[in-house]
Amino acid sequence: MSQVNRLSGGRVDRGTTLSFAFDGKLYQGHPGDTLASALLANGVRLMGRSFKYHRPRGPLSAGSEEPNALVELRSGARREPNTRATVAEVFEGLVATSQNRWPSLAVDALSVNDRLSSFLTAGFYYKTFMWPKAFWEKLYEPAIRRAAGLGRLSGEADPDVYDKGFLHCDLLVIGAGPAGLAAALTAGRAGARVIVADEDFLPGGRLNAETITLDDAPARDWVAATVSELASLPNVRLMTRTTVYGAFDHGIFGALERVSDHLAVPKPGTPRQILWRLYAKRSLLCAGATERPIAFENNDRPGIMLAGALRAYANRWAVAAARDVAVFTNNDDGHRTARDLAAAGVHVTAVIDSRTDAPEIAGLPLFRGAVVTGTSGRLGLKSITVRNADGRTQEIACGALGVSGGWNPNLQLTCHHRGRPRWDETIAAFVPDGAPPGLRVAGAAAGIFSTHGALTGGAEGARAALADLGIPATLPDLPRAEDAPFRIAPLWQVKGKGRAWLDQQNDVTVKDVTLAHQENFRSVEHLKRYTTLGMATDQGKTANVPAIAVMAELTGKPIEQVGTTIYRPPYTPVAIGALAGRSRGADFRPRRLTPSHHWAQEQGAVFVEVGNWMRAQWFPRPGESHWRQSVDREVLATRQAVGICDVTTLGKIDVQGTDAAAFLDRLYCNGMAKLAIGRVRYGLMLREDGMVKDDGTVARLTENHFVVTTTTANAIAVFRHMEFCRQCLWPALDVQLISTTDAWAQFSVAGPKSRELLQRVIDPACDISNEAFPYMACGAVTVCGGLRARLFRISFSGELAYEIAVPARYGDGLIRALMAAGQDLGVTPYGTETLGVLRIEKGHPAGNELNGQTTAANLGLGKMVSATKDAIGITLSRREGMNRPDDLRLVGLKPLSPADTIVNGAHLMTGGSPVDAAHDQGWVTSSCHSPHVGGSIGLGFLKRGDRRTGEIIHVVNPLAGTDIRAQVVSPCFIDPEGVRLRG
């Protein structure tokens, strides 16, 4: 028979029946059900196994604080572990599976851990698995991880989309219970921009779980009317299924909206979840309170629940957790549970109230001054043992026990700026003591537990918040509501011989806290880390305060002196997928395409990521099966004819103003002030500490107009640095900067036939002969019949070479024009691999050498550093330690045996010396196969390298076990006199 424990009434839609499966068995529920409520309705109490002892567990709560009822939800790629059955909404076809058990939930082999519990106390890992040390990684840790577990990830890519969103408001109301709804109504009617967010799918908060009346009508009528009015106000946004999980600086909140978690599959075009960043001028925390249990022997059996949860299941979901129910309480709220259950037709077998002066409950068996000392029932509660005020004990049969140890205000967000709460004796709970600026607290979150107090507190909180912003608001007519005082006599534990659970998710018992106390882990932060109290996915929402109280009893201190640990975001777990949003896979970061990208794709280019850029790495041709074949061909074609490479990615910064030359002269360590118009100069930029920051070219187009280039990697950082110098160091200089990296498409045209090729696309009116446009010339030209372009005669390859730039939108046209014009010249496109080979052959430093740890002297460029001017980095570059004669110098390396290969990262050692750090002579920074040399070559840093040319040195790679001999040569392997590039 299905739904044996379903009562009448409630907020579920009985007109629709939904089928779902738990551990392979089919059940039925209704819209409005959570997985936990539907399973309880079907008589299922056992929903999980505990983390360490594999104890059988059922739901403790009816909300997001749930420690026990964690399941794997859905199947296949959408399988999601550690989902709380108490908040997962049932949908047609839902598949849920219990976790951390084998072979089944009812018969779990590892429940043997429970028998071994005396060995598995707090700190047992640290004490037990100490020796032998090597066993930890290979044996102990994997075994422990298998035994102590949560659910399994799907191991497949998440098929759903997660979005990020940004919202602004005058007032953010966190929680849509009585306080939150009254606040939203007040602020909404005042015309303020309001966001109300609630983690539940049904607004109303605790009002949905109670039988109380507002203005003598069911509370749901007022909730419905208020929600309907809020929905009609365009200035109010009511967000359900939305958890505000963190309070960050300056009124910024993080919120997670579970847009599609209640559906089998998200609707087309909608995300699974949205991570919201909320900017609130003011905020009001109306997050309610969470009930806490009492520790007594075997208080973790399925069927033992929080009293308020038992009541919520009966009132909201029309579910009795069992036919016979008892209640154990230390406060008046437990009586409400007993009354409501009885009214719903559930048999209440006993109300055990630890207070000797507990008020009478009409028609129900009340045990004053009594406590529950034990329970029975292996896979579900069968009976409880009650010790009466006179000391006699008796056993009472029941299938469910509601426990109330009092209520804790949900004040977490008030402490996200490291605030600490204050202990309030009257409600025996921590209450907020201050909050982040702009955040107020109302209702149960502030420790005001009556419905009247919540309604008025919410409305007044909203009015006060709006008053800060100069928005007048009037209090709405609030309905009459109960205003009963909250009466409690604290009871944290019932002492006994057996284990009494405090943190059910992490299996922390009173004994563990006692052990922590004995071993002097008494500070609350030590207690937490030693026992793992509150460190599970529920963050100890039901566990922490009782455990702190037990520690207070042990130390003889008041609870407020034991204090709380620091509350940090998130309030409830946030999936990594939601934090990542759309930044995953190919969209992990923006991708920048060069102007010739589509053309290169057509040529079948292989691409490589360089920063955010996609650059052509090489261009394979039919018949080439190995990248080296393509690269060798591209290198030789460039050296023998002409090659073209897209170099748009190099940073380009436009510098203008009457002081532009003076400005650049202070940025580069070599002279720039006297650079002639129409000329280019290599520039070396230092950091203020004297290390090399970047290099590039400086081109003077007119008297007051320069274009400088940076390396691809440093384009953004150099521009930032230049703006710093301009605004912060020399603010009165007349100079303006703009990054034009994306504005100009730029191609390197290199090789002995480069001029001939360019003359075919550059308009005849522009003379680029060697006489009119010599090496290191620059200037404006026109191409293809009048298109403005810039030409720079610079060479990274050592060949006669140019860089030609056109407005970016013409880049695709220019590469096609150049390729078409150069067919008979053998024009060959080349990629970054060939670019690298060409520069290594020429001995130009690049990223491998300019790694932030090298000086100009290391690079052999020490003479570039001006001795007569002040520029960034010059002063500290003169420090003694950076100018040692035995310091590293850039050298070229050539294997003695042509068959040997030099690899990057290999170390340079003197023959016969031990291969260790003490005898290290330097290392290889760049290497390649040089078609020009006809073998492997390398660049590297070598101690006194400038004076060791010709020496034979060992190139040692201990990782690969290789040791080859190489000759120290000039880093410039090709045309050291520079004849080619001046030709």
Next chain:
Amino acid sequence: MLIPHPLLGLRDAQEFTYLGDAALIDRPDGLAADAAGRFFDYGYLRDNPAGEHRELWFHEQGDRSWLVVTRNITTHEIVRVELARDVALARGRGR
């Protein structure tokens, strides 16, 4: 965090890049006789107050202004925000 930009109003800190102590504005003269010692102090010695700190932020995803933000680093309260250029001029920096 939200940074009240003097020209653009409240802007999310995500739009900015952080550099560090605003004392970096006071770059010594590299041609002075005692330049080495002054640059050592400038480059390596920083105050680390637990409280108000003047620091440089760059509005990289915005108008590219360098700002001097006076921020209480224990509470993240932002006390004052100025254009770094104005601060530099007021501190006697010019050409």
